Amino acid sequence: MLKSHICNRVLRAPTAFRAVRAVSSYTLPNIHLLEELNVNKQDFKGLFSHSTYNQLWFQRGEKLIEELNELLIENQVNPPNNLNELISLTINKPQLQKIYSNSSLLFNLQFFLEGLKEANETYEFQQLNEGEIFRNPDITEVSSNIPQNEAFKDWLSASFGSITEFKNLLLNSAKAIKGDGTTWLVAQPNVSESSLKSNFTGLFNESNEPKYTKLSVMNTYNAGVVDDSIRSGQLFKLQQQKKAKLVMEQEKEGTQVKQTPETENYLGTVEEAEFTHSFSDKKIIPLLAVDASLRNYLLDYGVFGKQQYLENVWNCVNWSVVEQRLPPRFIANFTIE
């Protein structure tokens, strides 16, 4: 019964970003597994207790949707069908910031929950104590809930070294998030959007479509979105503003530090290099989300339970959904970074 259910969901999953629109407002999308569990008031086996997923999805999701609808009316925005479109429409408009953050939080939450299945083994929920800090890391190779698709496994190994290394990177990234945030497995194209638009890459890339060469892990914080091509330039602007502000303040105080002129020998800082490399305007496709926010584990696992929660999330990842989300892999004979 459950199995066929999952299969149904998988078929629809690739176009999963729909928060259903009725006339000019959104309603909470339907996640079949959660709906079914909620009817029988069952626990999400191996990950959440009934009250937790009820709070996480049904209550919080409902609240986000309500707020979003109110804001849309208030700001007289005509909502598009697709939540993704709404995000890219509002991301660069400060006056619509609340609409943006509500829609992106909703998108992230939905994406995370849709990528989960029930674990094979039950887990007894308990508030873990401070002994968790001293827990010795498991040094064995990952054996539970590994993806079955050979092509996908191969791509993972090519990008991260091995499945174990991938799991380690994913869970470490999630564990390191201090506040609200999500860790993503994403597919990264070889070239940026802007270079696709300027015809330069037409030499190598006839269709002018981004080609996906490697998988990577990234974090977003609060209501952040994965896709670089729509958020590109935001951080750069922010940094420029901050720097200008700093200089103005120093001028006022008369404590301005003499800037050394950039000569031709100037190598640039690590930050600058990182900046141009990491935020490089690429159309990134999300494949798997791991929500590492406190609200996800505080109720069932306690303050010290983050590691255990993340281990459990790994056991609940529905790899068949992730495989459905995969773009076609492009294996280049040579790479241009």
Add this chain to the structure above:
Amino acid sequence: MKIQSQAATVLERTSAYLKSGLLKNKPVWFDVVANHPPDRDLTRVPKTLLNSSYQDPMNRVKGNKTRLSDQELRTKNNKAHRIPKLKFVEDELRNLFYKRHPWEFSRPKVLIENEGNDNTQCDWSHMVQFNKPLDGESVVQRTMWLLKNSNRDLFESYDQARFEFYRLRMEEEMQSAVSREESGMFGAVFPTTNLQHGVQQEQVFVDDWAVLAAEKTTARRATAISKTAESKDATKSIFEEGEERSV
């Protein structure tokens, strides 16, 4: 009582005193020394002076001997005095670990301890410690704990400790990278890194020095040029003379 110079005979003398009744009770060390008597006379006797004073004046070597030779001064049987080398497995593990992980040396380490017994506050049934950062020493101590408290042999214990260390180090590095990124996203600006700041501080002095150095260099060059001009004149005259001669 005559002052006794021969410390090695202390046992004989004490037993004689006991026999004669001069000492009534056996000293506490008596049995111990009797069981483990000193196997050699540890007192050093200035032999040659004794010899020379009682030697037959006819057989005496030419001139009086006033000091001992190097050979005679050299400590004989110095193995008895040498402090034995202390050997620990921990040291070998430390050597091995730091040889394989040389970059671990580049991490700063606090060597000051208040009581000198910080290690006793650690519980090595786990790798993470409250009062000690993760480093090579953690691997050594954890290996020793595993060796004593689990069925693993030395190599297995070391590998277990080492891989636990790798996992924790990866986690630690990710923590710092993410908090940096996180604060960047919340608006933090890192105008200069620590290294860059150092270079900037240094640059102020380098600039001053550059001006000074330029002056001195021009001055030195000027003197050097005038000197070469003089010497050129001198060589020229020699050559001219030579030419004249050859002609």
